[in-house]
Amino acid sequence: MPSSVPAVAAERLTKRFGSFTAVDSFDFLVPRGHIVALLGPNGAGKTTVVRMLATLTEPTSGSARVCGHDVVREADAVRQAISLTGQFAALEPNLTARENLVLMARLRGYTKAGALRTADTLVDRYDIGEFRDKLVKSISGGQRRRVDLAASLVVQPELVVLDEPTTGLDPRSRQVVWSTVHELVGQGVTVLLTTQYLEEADELADQIVFIDHGRGVARGTPAQLRAQIGDHRVDVVATDPAGFESLVHTLAPVFPVTLVPEKRTLSVPAPRETLDLAAVTQVVTASGVPVAEIALRRPTLDDAFLALTGTQTNVQDNALEVLA
């Protein structure tokens, strides 16, 4: 397969369920050897995109090619090229972790002996040893996720699709997922992952596509998106309206503040994070005005979403001021 063929190329991909449009003319490109994150809130259409690319459901209109194969007409070739880890740990609960891996390896075409060796390699690699002979129904969610991930890697696919791989995971399992993703890319595998966490997309992906209501609303590298979204900020919350007025007089001449009067909150951009927090705290303390809270905040997915969809938000105002 020439490396010029993209791992995913979707054009005007659309999926309707009755009158509801889950995915709406979505254009999507995943170049080979990259990690692309499909980032969006719950119900944005991420899973539906993934399901169409993994040949689990057919597009209503538009087209998609995965590793050069059409997802409708060449579905078998697509299945051969990809491996999907769905949102739920899709394992047989009444088999052990190891038996599940053997089953997946057998279904991918390994002989019995080959499947056993493959399973044992995966057990070692994904830190499954301590629970490999336990029934999947009796291990923790995080452990199950690790087995699930290993199960989708019994062969080395050209494209690994991970649908919300860390939702609901404990930190250790999340770390295993993250390092696995880094490792896969090191081996030249292309990864497409969906996530609700800005932080995760930022950590893992070299390209992020922001999706909402089934439409791509923004795309770029994490750095490009961060520049649009804005950096950390310090929020100062006053105890009462009078205090809010006093704080405005105190802080506005010193910092580029944004005001949210209904929440009695003043926002100060904090590109230097804790240093800015200290600076703001010092000015507030010196003024002697009582405050309810001073906190350093990172932009949330909501902030990012509002910023990127063009809705006016404090975060975006801050970002514009910082950029100016």
Added chain:
Amino acid sequence: MTTATMGTAGTGLALPVALPVRANRTVRYMRETAVLVGRSLRAVPRVPERLSDVTIQPVMFTFLFLYVFGSAIHIPGMRYQDYLLPGLIGQSLAFGVIGAGVATATDFATGVTDRFRSLPVTRLSVITAQVLGQMIEQVLGMAIVIGIGLALGWRPDLTGAKSLELVGLIALGLCAFTWFGVLMGMLVRSSDAMQGLGFAVMLPLSFLAGTFVPISGMKEVPRVIGEWDPLSTLVAAVRQVCQGTSSTGSWPLEHPVVAMVGWCILVTAVCVPLALRRYRRVSAA
């Protein structure tokens, strides 16, 4: 990261074992089906409750009716064991719908079906394996019922040819009811709902089907339902083959073997294509 991991990573291949060349479609279909049936059967001893539909329940019915209600039931011209056991065989067959439906719905709800569908395996093999696995479970349950029946004094009047006829009928019934269950499981998609719905429909139908007491003695409404209840046909057919009894009331009851063969062929002919179509197209939530 361990050095071992680094070593394999460096080669650019995840795993040390190479995949064999892909066999042709038929060979793959057989192999995949065998692997998947193995998956279902391996799970059986680990979930004894999954077998309860086909084991504990019939056993309980056997004891309940033979030793509790049976004392008040008198079937003219035959011992109650000989009346009851063919009925229980019919009931076991019918309850196979529930087992097959629950297993299928569970696979859909847990995402296992999606995972299989995302693999390069023939889709027919997944569904064939589901049906075969269920049929094997049913046979196991049926063997237990028959064994207990024989131990408790059931004496079927079976010649060689009649035995073959019985085996044929049971096989046909298993096939029809399992496919029906698989289709229902795909439509319902929740194992709890399937369990509830299954019992709500099958239990009353099996009570009206002449399983435990003759239909002819029932009040008019249940009697008419019973006479046309497909499960009645099933029970009457098994009873006719095992004990040589005949029943009256409706055409299917007077020709139970022919009617049962007809029912099973009809159910299979309708359910197989629908189930396959559904399996190809269904998109789980």
